[in-house]
Amino acid sequence: MNKELEHSFVELLEKHQNIVHKVCRLYTNNYDAHNDLFQEITIQLWKAYPKFRGDAKFSTWMYRVGLNTAITLYRKSKRIINTQGFDAIQFKIKAEDYDDTEEQQLKLLYKAVHQLNDIEKALVFLYLEDKNYKEISETMGITEVNARVKMNRVKTKLRTILNP
Amino acid sequence: MDELELLKKDWKKEDQDYPKLSYKEIYKMILKKSSSIVKWIFIISLLEFVFWAIISLALKDSNMLDGVKDLDMNNIIIPASIISYAILIYFFYLFYKNYRNIIATDSTKRLMENILKTRRTVKYYVAFNLASLVVGTFISLFYVLKHDGNAISQIELASANGELFKVYAIYILVTILILAVVVGILLLFYWLVYGILLKRLNKNYRELKKLEV
Numbered sequence: 001m002n003k004e005l006e007h008s009f010v011e012l013l014e015k016h017q018n019i020v021h022k023v024c025r026l027y028t029n030n031y032d033a034h035n036d037l038f039q040e041i042t043i044q045l046w047k048a049y050p051k052f053r054g055d056a057k058f059s060t061w062m063y064r065v066g067l068n069t070a071i072t073l074y075r076k077s078k079r080i081i082n083t084q085g086f087d088a089i090q091f092k093i094k095a096e097d098y099d100d101t102e103e104q105q106l107k108l109l110y111k112a113v114h115q116l117n118d119i120e121k122a123l124v125f126l127y128l129e130d131k132n133y134k135e136i137s138e139t140m141g142i143t144e145v146n147a148r149v150k151m152n153r154v155k156t157k158l159r160t161i162l163n164p
Numbered sequence: 165m166d167e168l169e170l171l172k173k174d175w176k177k178e179d180q181d182y183p184k185l186s187y188k189e190i191y192k193m194i195l196k197k198s199s200s201i202v203k204w205i206f207i208i209s210l211l212e213f214v215f216w217a218i219i220s221l222a223l224k225d226s227n228m229l230d231g232v233k234d235l236d237m238n239n240i241i242i243p244a245s246i247i248s249y250a251i252l253i254y255f256f257y258l259f260y261k262n263y264r265n266i267i268a269t270d271s272t273k274r275l276m277e278n279i280l281k282t283r284r285t286v287k288y289y290v291a292f293n294l295a296s297l298v299v300g301t302f303i304s305l306f307y308v309l310k311h312d313g314n315a316i317s318q319i320e321l322a323s324a325n326g327e328l329f330k331v332y333a334i335y336i337l338v339t340i341l342i343l344a345v346v347v348g349i350l351l352l353f354y355w356l357v358y359g360i361l362l363k364r365l366n367k368n369y370r371e372l373k374k375l376e377v
Contacts, residue, residue, distance in 0.1 A: 010190045017190070021182035022175075038185075039193050044268045046194040051269070065268045068275050071368055073200035073268065075361075102170070109171050118364070119371040122272065127168060128175040141273025146375040158167055 009049045012058050013042065019059055020045075022129075023066040026121045029114060033076070041069045064139055067125065071118045112161040120154045127151060201361055202266050202279060208357060209259060209286045213252070216293045220248060240303065248296065255289040276369045283362065290354060294347055305339050 013020075020041050024034045045065050052061055113124055119140075126136045137147040262282040266275065308315050309332075322331040 006191070006194065010187055010194065013190050014185065014187050017185055018182050025182075039196060040198065040200060042190060042193040043196060043198040044200065047198070048268045051267075061269065064271075068268050068270070068272055069200070071272055072275050072279065072365055073202055075199055075201050075204065105170065106174050109167055112167075113171070117371060118368050119272075124168070124171075128172050130172075139271060140372070141271030141275075142372060142375050150375055155166070155168060162167065 005050065009046060013045060016059050016062055019062045019129075020066055023070050023125065026113065026125050027070040027074075027118070036076075037070060037074055040074050041066050044069045044073060060135075063126065063129065063131070067122050067139065071122060108162055109158070112158050115161055116154065116157065120150075120157070123147070123151055123154055201365065202263075202282075204361055205279070205283060205286075206263060208361075209282075212286060212290060213256060213259075216289075217252065219293075220245075244300070251292060252289075255285065255292070259285045259289070273369075273372050276365060276372070279365060280362075280369065283358065287354075290350075294350065298343055298347070301339060301343055305335060309335065 020038055024037045028034045028037050045062065048065055122140060123136065126139060133144045133147050137144040262285055265278045319331060322328050
């Protein structure tokens with residue numbers, strides 16, 4: 001029975017792993033930290049999986065566990081030294097897809113997002129994933145109004161970081 | 165254009181750029197052990213329960229047992245032990261119940277609250293133990309001064325020399341000093357351990373709470 005559960009879980013996670021990578025991308029800024037957080041989120045997902053019921057979409061369920069792990073449960077391991085800045089990240093924006101100014105702007109944007117605090121990052125993440133305010137408020141445990149207000153503040157903050 | 169819209173456009177494009185872990189790699193990951201703060205809180209709390217249980221057992225076994233018979237303290241020690249074990253069991257039940265409530269699929273705020281609640285239970289338990297340590301020590305001191313042969317003869321001698329106040333003051337001050345050092349070290353230890361462990365959680369929780377004001 002356990003084997004079956006393991007199999008279905010690993011298969012689902014393999015299919016949806018990008019969600020976890022995206023969380024890691026926002027909350028870490030180097031390769032080791034990314035892998036470390038990915039590992040912890042995987043364990044937390046696996047621990048919660050027996051209680052996962054098909055009534056929630058696996059991906060939606062992953063958002064919660066992923067963000068909760070990144071914001072609350074995860075303990076950075078000591079060997080990982082955090083460096084500020086986005087340059088160390090392993091994902092390169094493909095230059096050919098953009099003209100120079102847009103590419104430049106995106107780099108700055110990612111850098112700005114990395115300067116936000118953990119809660120603000122979570123809001124940005126859910127926003128980028130096209131979640132509506134109802135879903136955002138449920139995931140974070142705040143009211144819809146507060147989610148909207150906070151999101152607007154985050155936008156303003158990003159603008160201030162970009163145009164000091 | 166809205167900055168976030170530009171980011172969103174890119175965010176969606178980039179799907180293919182993430183590492184692709186294989187079935188085998190993910191399978192290996194689920195066999196590893198978690199190192200989440202909840203696990204650490206659980207371990208440290210268990211150690212605290214064990215630590216205080218050992219302390220209370222050791223106290224009862226060693227210096228007390230021989231002395232206690234002479235001091236006629238059984239009428240206090242027995243009910244005190246029963247009460248303290250009952251409280252220990254109650255705290256442990258609360259702690260376990262809170263711990264079970266920590267679920268990664270809750271909303272972020274609720275998850276944080278449940279972790280903090282577990283932590284608070286342990287804090288109360290520690291406070292209870294420190295308080296009983298202080299109260300217990302003073303009750304023992306009182307019994308020693310009243311019933312212990314050496315202490316009585318010392319007091320009688322002092323009384324004859326007119327230094328009764330001095331002797332009492334020395335007994336009490338030394339006791340307070342030792343207690344202060346012991347309690348201080350323990351508090352510093354807790355403050356450091358939980359401070360480091362919960363720094364980020366507390367910060368994020370405050371950030372979420374700030375939204376409600």
